[in-house]
Amino acid sequence: MIRSKILWLVFVACSGKLADAPASDEIVRLSRDDSQWVMAAKNYANTRFSGLDQINTDNVKRLRVAWTFSTGVLNGHEAAPLVIKDTMYVVTPWPNILYALDLKQAGAIKWVYRPNPSRAAQGVACCDVVNRGAAYAEGKIFFNTLDNHTVAVDATTGKEVWKTKLGEIARGETMTMAPIVVKNKVLVGNSGGEMGVRGWITALDTRSGRILWRAYSTGPDEDVLIGPDFKPPYVSGQNLGATTWPSEKAWQIGGGTVWGWISYDPEADLIYYGTSNAGPWNAVQRPGENKWTSSVFARDPDTGMARWAYQWNPHDLYDYDGVNENVLLDLNIDGQDRKVLVHADRNGYMYVLDRLTGEIISAEPFVYTNTVKRVDLKTGQPELNEAKSPQLGKFVKDICPAPPGGKDWQPMAYSPRTGHLYVPHNNLCFDMKTMEVGYIAGTPYIGAEVAMKPGPGGNRGFFTAWDPVRNQKVWEIKEDFPAWSGALATAGDVVFYGTMDRWFKAVDAKTGQELWKFRTGSGVIGQPVTYRGPDDKQYVAVLAGVGGWAGAVVAGQLDTRVPYGALGFVGATKDLPEVTGEGGTLYVFALPEESP
Numbered sequence: 283m284i285r286s287k288i289l290w291l292v293f294v295a296c297s298g299k300l301a302d303a304p305a306s307d308e309i310v311r312l313s314r315d316d317s318q319w320v321m322a323a324k325n326y327a328n329t330r331f332s333g334l335d336q337i338n339t340d341n342v343k344r345l346r347v348a349w350t351f352s353t354g355v356l357n358g359h360e361a362a363p364l365v366i367k368d369t370m371y372v373v374t375p376w377p378n379i380l381y382a383l384d385l386k387q388a389g390a391i392k393w394v395y396r397p398n399p400s401r402a403a404q405g406v407a408c409c410d411v412v413n414r415g416a417a418y419a420e421g422k423i424f425f426n427t428l429d430n431h432t433v434a435v436d437a438t439t440g441k442e443v444w445k446t447k448l449g450e451i452a453r454g455e456t457m458t459m460a461p462i463v464v465k466n467k468v469l470v471g472n473s474g475g476e477m478g479v480r481g482w483i484t485a486l487d488t489r490s491g492r493i494l495w496r497a498y499s500t501g502p503d504e505d506v507l508i509g510p511d512f513k514p515p516y517v518s519g520q521n522l523g524a525t526t527w528p529s530e531k532a533w534q535i536g537g538g539t540v541w542g543w544i545s546y547d548p549e550a551d552l553i554y555y556g557t558s559n560a561g562p563w564n565a566v567q568r569p570g571e572n573k574w575t576s577s578v579f580a581r582d583p584d585t586g587m588a589r590w591a592y593q594w595n596p597h598d599l600y601d602y603d604g605v606n607e608n609v610l611l612d613l614n615i616d617g618q619d620r621k622v623l624v625h626a627d628r629n630g631y632m633y634v635l636d637r638l639t640g641e642i643i644s645a646e647p648f649v650y651t652n653t654v655k656r657v658d659l660k661t662g663q664p665e666l667n668e669a670k671s672p673q674l675g676k677f678v679k680d681i682c683p684a685p686p687g688g689k690d691w692q693p694m695a696y697s698p699r700t701g702h703l704y705v706p707h708n709n710l711c712f713d714m715k716t717m718e719v720g721y722i723a724g725t726p727y728i729g730a731e732v733a734m735k736p737g738p739g740g741n742r743g744f745f746t747a748w749d750p751v752r753n754q755k756v757w758e759i760k761e762d763f764p765a766w767s768g769a770l771a772t773a774g775d776v777v778f779y780g781t782m783d784r785w786f787k788a789v790d791a792k793t794g795q796e797l798w799k800f801r802t803g804s805g806v807i808g809q810p811v812t813y814r815g816p817d818d819k820q821y822v823a824v825l826a827g828v829g830g831w832a833g834a835v836v837a838g839q840l841d842t843r844v845p846y847g848a849l850g851f852v853g854a855t856k857d858l859p860e861v862t863g864e865g866g867t868l869y870v871f872a873l874p875e876e877s878p
């Protein structure tokens with residue numbers, strides 16, 4: 283009797299686990315299947331590496347357009363197309379249209395889903411009305427709309443399965459990030475670090491859209507989901523969050539939004555993601571470390587509880603959002619096998635962290651920086667250069683990197699074949715003047731005037747190959763403009779990325795030699811992907827269509843649909859349309875048929 287009760291309990295416990303497991307297992311399996319592309323970053327580790335090798339360093343020069351598709355939408359096209367079986371899914375910037383394209387018929391439209399997001403959301407998006415893509419699981423496509431909804435759409439029929447509202451435009455919130463699905467949960471976060479928004483990450487039930495948990499980046503431990511298991515490497519004690527701000531009001535409007543990338547280690551069962559800049563930019567108004575803005579969190583995906591956190595930029599002075607991707611790698615460093623997380627921060631440093639504990643293994647600059655002199659590996663503290671501290675009412679000149687950072691959201695790739703990271707990034711400096719700013723809900727909360735300029739050498743961007751074991755540069759390619767697209771690495775040892783001046787490029791993964799390039803219709807800031815089509819050929823797909831904050835960097839305050847002016851971007855150089863055309867087009871490339 284007792285025995286059967288125990289068996290029954292074991293059965294219940296296991297079936298509970300089983301009911302929870304499928305989505306992650308399915309996703310791990312699908313993300314290893316190189317014929318498909320099921321989440322923006324390709325896999326939970328965020329490597330953007332595909333094992334396909336039909337396109338290689340010898341034949342890539344023959345790459346041709348197979349088909350194209352016009353989205354009919356202006357603004358920054360940043361999304362990664364998804365490929366599930368014979369269908370490609372493309373999300374556009376506002377109005378966030380989801381297209382399903384038939385790969386058996388050169389991209390014929392299968393269906394179109396229009397969520398009709400509120401027009402008002404356009405006015406509060408800091409950095410253009412962008413969207414970074416969708417995620418697939420359990421027969422559904424999940425993505426965010428600019429007006430703060432997460433939607434689930436049936437991947438076969440295009441019918442809406444559920445739609446959940448998560449934030450408020452009136453408070454300055456928007457959503458631009460690409461979700462990931464972990465264990466029957468869709469994980470999403472908000473934008474608005476320039477608008478006096480309080481940042482959060484939220485888990486929704488994939489089946490119902492019900493909110494399961496929400497963790498704030500700022501405020502008391504119970505809101506940040508910090509409990510007894512929280513073991514940050516460089517700080518002790520709890521209730522750190524609220525006490526590192528001058529007042530309760532300050533952390534309620536202090537930023538720390540979650541608009542970047544989320545990665546997941548199924549073995550450790552931890553998710554990793556970063557939080558945005560502290561607000562306002564004028565740091566005089568928020569004395570203290572401003573935890574947990576510009577930080578990285580490791581959390582339990584079931585409960586949301588934080589395991590550890592590390593603050594890249596305590597008391598952020600320069601709008602250094604900490605949201606850039608955390609690439610999860612297993613590396614042998616100094617003879618030891620380490621489970622690491624690699625992160626190229628806006629502050630210009632490449633960090634290699636132990637992803638189980640949060641300890642820093644190394645931190646080295648990947649671009650010219652004069653704001654952070656070094657990162658102390660014992661204390662975790664960045665040592666700041668006081669000569670570049672912002673001053674109230676007075677321009678401080680030539681601060682590097684500029685607010686978009688040594689690198690912004692544009693994600694790097696990693697090839698296990700070369701052991702190199704491929705990093706699209708910026709080379710920007712700026713002058714900054716700070717001023718007192720009042721908080722008005724739903725309006726920019728900045729308190730700074732900035733003028734951007736190219737960094738040393740006069741070029742505004744680089745595409746850099748980086749060795750994460752030695753934590754040093756391998757080679758770099760100079761770009762006139764910030765390299766603001768994602769990177770894609772393949773087993774053909776070809777690496778792809780796009781440029782603002784309308785080139786989509788293929789380079790040799792080992793040497794950086796340019797192998798092929800193609801002029802697209804507009805600047806490329808999308809994330810390239812690759813897949814095996816129904817005809818067994820390898821295809822490479824990317825969205826062109828310039829915008830995003832890179833658009834502002836190039837164009838200054840031209841576009842009145844987004845409050846660049848309010849953000850104080852002065853020093854416009856050239857008109858955006860004079861540099862690079864506008865409008866979204868999907869390009870799909872393949873090798874031509876062998877001629878007999």
Ligand SMILES: O=C(O)c1cc(C(=O)O)c2c(n1)C(=O)C(=O)c1cc(C(=O)O)[nH]c1-2
Pocket residue numbers: 358360408409410412457458459472473474475476539540541558559601603685686690691829830831832
């Ligand atoms: O603090 C925030 O909430 C927030 C949101 C976003 C966004 O959602 O696009 C950007 C930024 N900050 C930001 O600082 C930034 O440099 C940036 C660039 C871009 C882009 O799409 O090119 N978005 C954003």
Ligand SMILES: [Ca+2]
Pocket residue numbers: 475476558559601603
């Ligand atoms: Ca920001």
